[in-house]
Amino acid sequence: MENSRAQQSFFRDIKSRELNGFRVRKRPFVADDLPRSTQIxxxxxxxxGDTSxxxxxxxxKTQKxxxxxxxxxxxxxxxxxxxxxxxxxxxxxxxxxxKSRILEWVAHDNAIFDICWIKIKLWDAQAKRCVAALTGHTGSxxxxxSHPTNQDVLVSGSRDGSFAxxxxxxSNDGRQLTCxxxxxxxxxxxxxxxRRIRRGKAASKSITSVLYLRDEVTIATAGAVDSVLKFWDVRNLKKSVMQASPSVDASSEKEKRLHGISSLSQDMNGIFISASCMDSRIYLYNILQLENGPVKTFSGCRISSFFVKxxxxxxxxHMLSGSSDGNAYIWQVNKPQADPVILKSHDGEVTAVDWCPSEMGKVATSSDDFTVRFWNVEGSCYSNSRSPSSIRRRVMALPTMERRKLFAENAADLTSSANENKNLETTSSSEVHSPKSKIVCEISTTPDSQRTRCLSYNNGDKVNMEMTPESAIRSPSSVLNPPSSLKRKTIKDYFLAA
Known part of the structure; x- marks a missing residue:
């Protein structure tokens, strides 16, 4: 009875310490967990005077x-x-x-379908002068x-079915236009x-979206012909190293249609890739689980043209999308089945959308009503909350039984060493020195081996506390940050290793 009371008191003290031991700033209570939006x-x-x-x-993409x-x-x-x-x-x-327009200039004699920011000299933009022309595509x-770290490298996709x-x-010294x-x-x-192509109609092969992934060696492409994502290794472009597509139920296999993809996007960490499909769904893929198909699916918007992104x-x-019904939609990634937040204000098809990287919750939407609107999405913060794409490593301590077994196996050696040398030197909790042997407990942080391995070696050997190649290959972060010591021939090895 006394023991049970003591245990209750012990756990009550721990519970009180966990609840009251740290002071944190409390968040205001929100009745509904959905983010709210206001047009700013x-x-x-x-x-x-001519609208377009x-x-x-x-x-x-810079903080400033x-x-x-x-x-x-x-x-x-x-x-x-x-x-x-x-x-x-x-x-x-x-x-x-x-009031708000800083600069404008004519860049092409026709429509510009996409744009990305790279490092340019300020006087080039002020002079409104073309620095170089990239020539080679035969279609729009x-x-x-751009490359995630080297902005001098670009990838482009064209209607001619190629990416370059x-x-x-x-380029040269910049004195004249460079091709x-x-x-x-x-x-x-x-x-x-x-095989099924209408008579007199050419097969579609247009590239609709390209992405240079965070691993700096992989390019993701999507086309207008189907909903297949292809991944290419820039060191070996003979064929794609991986493909991903939405799974189709067996019951709807007969009604299967080919739906193209209008746009691709990736998060800051490069773990997730979203694909807007012409079946009015947005599919979310995990880079580490491409073979399993999409991990999330978002529906509710209407994607009737390849201009909706x-x-x-x-x-x-969060996921932001335009729609052909004149609205923009925002979903929570962790709750794809919940009703999305609807941004209602446009009078035409909402096409391109984007998130502001430096101001939390600010988004922009564009529409065929010749306007671009700015919104503030409350409840959307990407620096103060834990990101679904963040990867955290956990170092597991040794279980009690394994610790007892570890020291029991070496008890005889330690006892004999103590008799020979009473002044046994102890340096740390993970290393025990003796005249004959040294025992080091190496903790592995990989998901497959959260255990301790004991390495016995002589005093003259060096200690190697780095991860072994086997554990490094199995680590989820090896896809995005591959160890320099591991040499792989193609990017397919990165995906297979994960």
Whole structure:
């Protein structure tokens, strides 16, 4: 009886210590867990009174200028807007445009389908001068993406069915327009090989989206022909090393149709890839589990054209998508079945969308109503909360039984050593020195081997506390941060190792 009371008192003390031992700032209680959105401004995409539908939008990727939004339109203009201004509710869209537009210039004589930020000299943008032209595609360029760390390297996808790699360092001194050719390209990357093609109609092979993944050696591509994602190793572009596609139920196999993909996006850590499919669904893939198909599916929006795109938030906590019904939708990644937040204000099809990387909760949406609108999504924070895409390593301590067994096996050696040398030297809890032997407990942090291995060696041997190649290969982080000591031939080895 006394023992039970003592145990209750002991656990009560631990519980009290866990609840009251640390003071943390409390969060306000929110009745509904869904984020709320408010429109903070809108601008009109027009040039000297002539309106033009926006085609692509992108926030600047630097912390200092993350509030600057680049907008491309059907007339071939590139416009830069300052989204930090205080947009008055009484102001018109044209007044907001004149107030917030920083620069604009004609970049092409036709529509610009995609845009990405790279490091450029400031005077080049102020002079509105073209630095270089990337030539080589025979069709319209539908998508472009820069290398995650080396912004001189770009990848582009075209309507001609090819994607190409470019190196901007191949330009000259900049005194005249430089034409740069791709240093590598893949033709017919997503060509349809099926039999059922309408008579007189050519098979679609357009590349609709490209991504340069965070591992710096993999490119993801998607096309208009089907919902298959292909992954390519830039060191060996002969064929794709991995493919991923949505799973189809056996009951609906007869009704299966080929749906293309309008856009791809990835989170800040590069763990997740989202794909907007023409079946009005957004599929979320885990890089480490591509063979299992999508891990999340979001529905509710209407994707009726390849101009409707989506974007995952930098922390992979929310999904933002345009829609052909004139609204934009925001889902919680952890609750894909919950009702999404609907951004209602546009009068036309909502096409390109983007998240601001430097200001939490700020998003931008563009529409065929010739406007770009800015929103503040409350409850969306990607620095103060734990990200679903974050990878945390846990170092497991030795269980009690394993510790007892470990020291019991070496009790005889330690006893004999103590008799020979009473001044036994102990350096740390994980190392025991003796004149004859030394025992080191090496803790492995891999999921497959959360246990302790004891290594016995002579005093003259060196201690190697690094992870073994076997444990490093099995580590989930080896895909995104491969050890330099491990040399693999293709990127397929990275995926297989995970």
């Amino acid at each position: 401004g809108a601008v009109s995409v027009d040039h000297d 539908p926006p085609m692509a939008i992108s926030f600047c 200028n993350g509030h600057i939004l680049a907008v491309t339109d059907e007339a071939g203009y590139i416009s830069l807007y300052n989204t930090r201004l205080n947009f008055k509710s009484s102001s018109t869209y044209e007044q907001n445009t004149e 360029v539908k998508a472009i993406c 790699l470019w190196d901007l360092k191949c 740069i050719s791709p240093y590598a390209s893949v033709q017919d990357a997503h060509k349809y090989c099926g 989506s974007a995952i938030s930098p922390d992979a906590a």
